[in-house]
């Protein structure tokens with residue numbers, strides 16, 4: 001099953017690469033921030049916002065019927081800000097104000113600062129609880145919108161995440177889709193060295209969730225998994241997305257040291273060169 005056309009996949013690859021370029025420019029300008037997770041999640045963000053997954057309207061960010069996206073691992077907000085800018089929620093040239101004093105784009109997202117940001121986050125481990133509460137409230141209201149909660153593998157070291165896993169299963173929150181950035185790194189190193197998580201899929205299955213495992217860089221798989229989640233009648237869905245931290249920048253890929261570091265000027269130039277080469281190849285496919 002592949003619900004998107006080849007043309008659409010190329011468009012999404014093009015968008016994800018633009019988002020990655022934005023992220024590099026934002027981070028080098030800010031001089032600090034989180035590179036690896038932000039770059040690793042660009043394909044998922046591109047598919048959610050530009051692949052007909054999220055119901056949203058940049059002209060009307062508080063549209064009552066919109067789907068809600070909760071970014072629990074708030075430190076990867078450069079990918080959220082860049083995607084929101086590409087979607088028209090804010091001007092593209094505002095992106096380089098990341099982390100400036102009084103900027104709307106702080107190092108962790110603030111709900112009231114920026115249209116399109118649904119929750120404040122940064123303290124890890126609380127997003128799935130917030131998302132579950134929102135999904136429960138939507139059900140009580142008889143509302144049709146879904147909640148998408150993006151969270152990280154590192155957040156599964158925190159007990160609060162597992163409380164939400166139980167809550168969402170107990171109330172059979174079928175309007176909740178959790179997407180885990182399974183990139184195998186966290187602040188102090190590889191997840192399996194810091195606190196082994198082993199199979200998150202097996203754990204969520206044991207908690208009665210519907211579980212889908214995907215390659216988090218495969219646009220068709222991301223879209224199909226989101227569609228499948230929307231059709232599940234009696235339980236919440238988790239999409240365990242295997243991703244490569246630092247994706248598409250060779251010197252960053254899979255290295256925990258890039259968790260919370262921004263590129264310097266030389267490194268940013270090299271990164272942009274790589275991304276533009278990729279962009280050229282994508283555009284050639286388009287012709």
Ligand SMILES: Cc1ncc(C[n+]2csc(CCOP(=O)(O)OP(=O)(O)O)c2C)c(N)n1
Nearest residue numbers: 037073122123124152153154185186187259
């Ligand atoms: C409650 C809380 N404890 C600690 C931190 C510090 N912290 C920021 S990012 C991070 C690592 C989390 O792992 P993950 O999200 O998997 O990192 P990534 O994959 O983005 O590198 C930690 C411990 C925090 N933000 N919140």
Ligand SMILES: [Mg+2]
Nearest residue numbers: 153154185186
């Ligand atoms: Mg991680």
